[in-house]
Amino acid sequence: MHFDDKIPIYYQIKTHIYHEIITGTLQPGEKLLSVRQLALDVTANVNTVQRALSEMIAAGMIDSKRGKGNFVTMDETKITDLKTQLITEQVARAYQQLHALNLSDEEILTSLKHYMTQRGNVE
Amino acid sequence: MTAGLTLQGVQYRHGMKMILHDVDLTITPGKIIGLLGENGAGKTTLMRLITGSAKGKGTIAINDATVVGDRKQHVSFTEQLRGFARETRVEQVVNFYHDVYGDFDSQRYQDMATFLQIDGSLKLSSLSKGMKEKLIIALTLSRRTDLYLLDEPFSGIDSMSRKRIINSILQWKPDDAIMVISDHYVSEVAAILDEIVVVKDQTIFTHEATDAIREKYDVGIEAYYESLYEKGNDYD
Amino acid sequence: MTSFGRIFKVLTRSKFREANLLLLIQLIAIAVSLVWILITGALSTTSLLQAVSSWAGVTYVVGFYLIARRSEQAYTQDTFRLIPVEETWLYLGNLLSSFVMFFYIMGVEVLLHLAGIGIGWQALRKDLGIHPVDxxxxxxxxxxxxxxxxxxxxxxxxxxxxxxxxxxxxxxxxxxxxxxxxxxxxxxxxxxxxxxxxxxxxxxxxxxxxxxxxxxxxxxxxxxxxxxxxxxxxxxxxxxxxxxxxxxxxxxxxxxx
Known part of the structure; x- marks a missing residue:
């Protein structure tokens, strides 16, 4: 995994795993790799991966079962919430950047629509 | 019982010249540390003080072992194999390590040698710089101990091997062991570091967690490190 | 901590290799000397003893030097100084291994001399018979x-x-x-x-x-x-x-x- 050196690594790992959960690469209830294996997988430090996991456990996205490992939450609403949250975050970022260019809400909507038609609106 | 590595009031002179002074440092178990600083800043000296190869003033403890003789048991250093004759074969060096270090894990060495593609039948004199460095890393990491000191482990090594070495470090470091990696070039390893320690102006200039730097200053580790050498940096 | 026996073993091993190389060179030198004596036509049963004796001195001096050099390395190279052992044991192990190695070289020289004496025994006895030791x-x-x-x-x-x-x-x-x-x-x-x-x-x-x-x-x-x-x-x-x-x-x- 390629990291952006400016953003805390634990945060990037967390985001990476959240993406996998939202896109379904990691299914609800699926077991995660061991901490060390995960560290090797993304080429990061075990402590950093542990921190990312702890935050995800605290957020309820990951269930930690003693002696068994870590599992993606079975709670579908949590995953939906997470998805909504990430969408909001992304939209907010795009909105703020466009807003910073002195675009009105109307203009932002128009340019977004325009962009989507330009791309053929296929995704 | 203070676990980890502790340096208190460490000072070192060589030929009347002050090299390091007022070095106080505490590193908790399990951490991977980047020891940064310009060439000649004293990174190697600091490692040599910890191993006991250099003699300075002050207290140095690794998991409570303060006497040099005891400390050696707790530290594995990337020594450059200078004590061996040029015609010594790699496998003879491995045997030597196996004989003198009770914590040397032959199986782990074999795994690493395979992973790093080290040929045991070669003579030391015929190894390229990169191959020798790989051998040294494999030997150093094959001991099961509390503190690993890797002195510029990536010099003369191609990027493919660097990745393999970084993977070896992540894979084989015991959970509670401390690993200190010195380098004057940080970008390659920045992602795997917990903390950085910068040696500058003959002492420890900065000791900070990498993710804290990213969060606090919103910059990369390399940019942060470079900024320490620019006049009037904003991070103090 | 590493035991004294292991320290002694590794310190001896490096000296042993050099000592053997030296003894091999000495054997070659003796062989060359004998060939030379053969060419000049002066070969006799005591030639081996003469050749052995004349090279033994050089072997002792070079052997002494090689052992001393290896020995000193143990004190200034990390390869040896990082071994977890008290300095006292490192020192004693090193000295003992030097001693044993020199003894080894001496032993080989004695064997070579005995071989030389064995081959030239008849001629030597005649000499001794002429000059009995008082x-x-x-x-x-x-x-x-x-x-x-x-x-x-x-x-x-x-x-x-x-x-x-x-x-x-x-x-x-x-x-x-x-x-x-x-x-x-x-x-x-x-x-x-x-x-x-x-x-x-x-x-x-x-x-x-x-x-x-x-x-x-x-x-x-x-x-x-x-x-x-x-x-x-x-x-x-x-x-x-x-x-x-x-x-x-x-x-x-x-x-x-």
Whole structure:
């Protein structure tokens, strides 16, 4: 995994795993790799991966079962919430950047629509 | 019982010249540390003080072992194999390590040698710089101990091997062991570091967690490190 | 901590390889000498003994030097100094391995001489028959005692030379840590003068001693004179060893990477 050196690594790992959960690469209830294996997988430090996991456990996205490992939450609403949250975050970022260019809400909507038609609106 | 590595009031002179002074440092178990600083800043000296190869003033403890003789048991250093004759074969060096270090894990060495593609039948004199460095890393990491000191482990090594070495470090470091990696070039390893320690102006200039730097200053580790050498940096 | 046995083993192994290489070269030199004698047409049954004797001296000197060089490396190379063992054991293991290695070279030389004597036995007996050795009033037991004593003396002198070389080396290494390079050179210069002076004095003393022992051979009471110098040298060996271990613990650093 390629990291952006400016953003805390634990945060990037967390985001990476959240993406996998939202896109379904990691299914609800699926077991995660061991901490060390995960560290090797993304080429990061075990402590950093542990921190990312702890935050995800605290957020309820990951269930930690003693002696068994870590599992993606079975709670579908949590995953939906997470998805909504990430969408909001992304939209907010795009909105703020466009807003910073002195675009009105109307203009932002128009340019977004325009962009989507330009791309053929296929995704 | 203070676990980890502790340096208190460490000072070192060589030929009347002050090299390091007022070095106080505490590193908790399990951490991977980047020891940064310009060439000649004293990174190697600091490692040599910890191993006991250099003699300075002050207290140095690794998991409570303060006497040099005891400390050696707790530290594995990337020594450059200078004590061996040029015609010594790699496998003879491995045997030597196996004989003198009770914590040397032959199986782990074999795994690493395979992973790093080290040929045991070669003579030391015929190894390229990169191959020798790989051998040294494999030997150093094959001991099961509390503190690993890797002195510029990536010099003369191609990027493919660097990745393999970084993977070896992540894979084989015991959970509670401390690993200190010195380098004057940080970008390659920045992602795997917990903390950085910068040696500058003959002492420890900065000791900070990498993710804290990213969060606090919103910059990369390399940019942060470079900024320490620019006049009037904003991070103090 | 690493055991004394293991330290001794690894320190001996590196010296053993060099000693064997040296002995191999000596055997080649002996073979070449014999071929040369054969070409000049002077080959006889005593040729082997002559060739062995003439090369033995060189082998001892080179062997002594090689062992000393390897031995000193153990004190300044991280390869050895990082081994988790007390400096005292490192020092003793190193000295013992040097001693054993020199003994090994001596053993091989004795075997070579015996082979030479065996082959040339008939001719040698004839020579001895012409010049019978005058034993005087000495019993064979006295002769054995003298030979043993002289052998002991030689070995002690060799150990003394090693401990002295080590001591001087460690003093030089220790002073280089805290002296600026100009005064470092001065200290080294003074030290070399002192060492050369001492070597000359000790050598002169030993030559006098040996000549006295050989001349006083008929009166076996003369042997007793040897005990004092032996005791003195052992004392110096002990003092130098204690000082060397102290230097290792406090000041002697390894060569940086």
């Amino acid at each position: 034993m005087g009033p000495n019993t064979p037991w006295d002769i054995i005692k003298i030979v043993m004593l002289v052998a002991l003396l030689v070995l002690i002198v060799i150990v003394l030379m090693w401990t002295t070389i080590t001591f001087v080396h460690l003093v030089v290494s220790a002073t280089s840590n805290f002296l600026p390079s100009a005064s470092k050179r001065l200290v080294n210069f003074v030290l070399y003068i002192v060492v050369i002076f001492l070597v000359v004095r000790v050598a002169a003393f030993l030559i006098v001693l040996f000549s006295r022992v050989t001349s006083s051979l008929p009166t076996s009471g003369g042997i007793m004179d040897l005990w004092w110098p032996i005791g003195g040298m052992v004392l110096v060996i002990v003092i130098e060893s204690v000082a060397s271990v102290f230097l290792l613990k406090k000041w002697v650093e390894t060569v940086p990477n």
